[in-house]
Amino acid sequence: MGELRLMKGNEAIAEAAIRSGVDAYYGYPITPQSEILEYLMSEEPYKRTGMVVLQAESEIASVNMVYGAGAGGKKAMTTSSSPGISLMQEGLSYIAGAEIPCLIVNVVRGGPGLGTIQPSQSDYFQTTKGGGHGDYRLIALAPASVQEMSDFVKLGFELAFKYRNPVMLQADGVIGQMMEKVELFDQMPRLTDQEIIAKYPWATTGKPKSRERNIITSLDLEALKQEEFNLHLQRKYKEVTENETRYELVNCEDAEYLLVAYGSSARISLKTVQLAREKGLKVGLVRPITLWPFPSKIISELADKVKGMLCVEMSAGQMIEDVILATLGKTKVLHYGRLGGVIPSPDEVLVALETQIIGGK
Amino acid sequence: MEDVKIEDVIKIEDIIKQENLVFSKTKNLTDKTMSFCPGCGHGVAHRITMEVLEEMGISEDTIGIAPVGCSVLAYEFMNIDMQQAAHGRAPAVATGLKRVYPDKYVFTYQGDGDLAAIGTGETIHACNRGENIVIIFVNNGIYGMTGGQMAPTTLAGMKTSTSPYGRDVETMGAPLKITEVVALLPGTCYVTRQSVHTPGNVRKAKKAIRKAFENQKAKKGLSFIEIVSNCNSGWKMTPVDSNKWMEENMFPFYPLGDIKDEFKLLQK
Structure with missing residues (x-):
């Protein structure tokens, strides 16, 4: 340890x-x-x-x-x-x-x-x-x-x-x-x-006679080359999405309703899940660990099983756009958040869940 | 008179012989055709910088930082490891690199818009900290690459595409003598103003660049070399006229010579 x-x-x-x-x-x-x-x-x-x-x-x-x-x-x-x-x-x-x-x-x-x-x-x-x-x-x-x-x-x-x-x-x-x-x-x-020279052959460590010069730049004035470079970036981003998407699921196996939250909001929502379960409500939590790449695939799969999702964010609703894109209308997705530096309490998240998602139409 | 072709009289093969070779390009310049306008001083400034590295035997240990401006493509011509920085940020990029490679040589190569307008903060603070780097500052009093707009160093009354009636210092501010400003900062070891428009001046400028890299070798702090240069395209003159105009108008306001050496101001 x-x-x-x-x-x-x-x-x-x-x-x-x-x-x-x-x-x-x-x-x-x-x-x-x-x-x-x-x-x-x-x-x-x-x-x-x-x-x-x-x-x-x-x-x-x-x-x-x-x-x-x-x-x-x-x-x-x-x-x-x-x-x-x-x-x-x-x-x-x-x-x-x-x-x-x-x-x-x-x-x-x-x-x-x-x-x-x-x-x-x-x-x-x-x-x-x-x-x-x-x-x-x-x-x-x-x-x-x-x-x-x-x-x-x-x-x-x-x-x-x-x-x-x-x-x-x-x-x-x-x-x-x-x-x-x-x-x-x-x-x-x-x-x-x-070790850096051996591990990162692209790095500007000083050009020895044995290799071409290393250039670190984001400039390429030729449109076709710049497009090719952009496509290279997109291929890399696809690879990152496939390999590095991270998330945590809490009580999602039997959940009828889900909270989706990251960071501090996820900590607060974790308590809300506990409070909901004590009331007999089958609530789970999806916590994105990587905000990009976003865990769209698991959220899409869960959308087939649940009756609604509440996105809890300390914002006016930003991550919810990615949740809506992931669920594509398969389930109800709403936002609950506090703004401008106010931190929501687990109780008010539970009230929002009960009124907007569970009791709402 | 009968037509006599020069190649009939002088055979080029007779001239290009190893024993006749008196000058060659430094290996630190690539064979790529430079993108600078014919007559511009950038090419010479590039060459003497690269020659200094070769002559000091430090090419393999030197990393250059290219700016945004006419010399944005410096890395296409300088055959050493290079980084290209965002507009004005080269002194910060050089700082970040030099601090983790204190035994390598790091220099920035920047124009007046890059160094004295958008990058003033980075310039002043790198100089003030006395970063152990070399800054080569080419001042032609205009934004050449974007088509001849007013620069921080544009002379009073000088016409550019964004000061079409001449720079009005009442509304546009006076030209900025950034070199004199950085000379006042404790971190600058050597501050000088040079030009590359005559063979004599090229030799002096090269000597100054050599001294700057020797200072870096001795870990003395920041050396700052301004090269007052022409921009015949931006000034809309022939190369010859632009150099004459530079002597008559730029040099009185930006006088050539050392301003600071061994941390001591040489001028008031």
Whole structure:
């Protein structure tokens, strides 16, 4: 068993970054995730593992620093919250276009604009539908516990390098700020420069005479070549969808009604399932773990068996669009959510389920 | 007079012989035809940068960062590992790379719109932190690639497609001397302004670039080289006229020479 610690979600991300053998963290302060940069600065991982930690002048600079290090085959990451993630969209589009592996963490707060520092899930569209320009996808992981904040840093880098694709870890202010028991994984070594050259032949590590120069770019001015490159991306995204779709099912075997929720909303909905079961209602929970690729297939299969689904989100209803696309009218799908940083209670979710789905027409 | 063809008198095969070879292109440039307009200074700036890497024997350990602008395709011509950065972000990209490869050589190659308008923040902060990199800044006072729009460095009164009646400093701001600005920052070790429009100036510019990479080798911090260059297409002049115009108009406002060396300001 690994080392057990009581930690904030944000601290778990920082510690997991060091233990994953990350080479560089570049970040800029923003509530509710500044503890990540603070933790790393006080831990001095450059003494522990040689990991670089640098406070950048903006989120725009942070994400471009990640671009530079990632293009060199290094494990690089940044973290921010919603307004800062908006500033990074240009960089994310370039990173996706240049196929640079890296990890971006969004500890989501309420918007739009400066919004609030309170937790929210209103960045689902931005994470899963683009955000930046062009036909690209981020692999998006949604942790629902402090344990997963730690585990998904490691998983995120595995997926990023496996597919040469940016990975977004989309948490929210609840998971970032709450404390839970975490089992930390053991320290992984950072790769040496020679290991990087052997493992990532595409990386810009300096051109020896033995190979052609490596170029990291998202530019190709010839339309037919750019189309071919885009088709290559789409083939990759298809492969990711087939191999990496992750979800959790709770009490779905005999369920007549389903809650669909991720992140903090899934934790709340888990309690709602328990309350419903105590009342004799056959309710289950589908928790998407990857927001992209979305677990459409299982939701479609479950839609054949149940009488209705309630999507619980701390937003005006964003993930529900993917649930509706997955179910294609096979069952009733409605939304329940609180906005602007308000967190729903398990009881109010149960009331919504009973009135809108079970008792509703 | 009877027609005498030159090839009848001089046989090219007699000239192209190994013993007659007095000049060759650096191996650090590819054979791809450069996309720059004939007469433009970019090609020379590319060449002397690549020659310096070859002469110092550091080509295999150098990674360049290309900008957005006329030199966006620098990686097509520079035969070394290269990254292409978003508009203005090259100093941040270079920072991210250099911090994880402190023993490699990293440089950015940027134009005035990229470095002094959209990327001002990244430029200032990379310079202020004293990132151990080289920034090569080609200033031709115009957005060449997009068709000759006003740049941050466009001279007062200068006509461009977005200042068709001349740059009005009252409404459009004065031209930005970013090089003098970065010279004031503690992280810059060496700041100089050069040109590549005469053989003598090419030699001086190349010497400056060599010094910048030697500084990086000695881990001294950031070296910043501005190259004032012509844009004959954007300025709508012949190459010869554009160089004359540059001497008469650009150099009085952007005077050539070292501004800072060994962290000491040389000019007031």
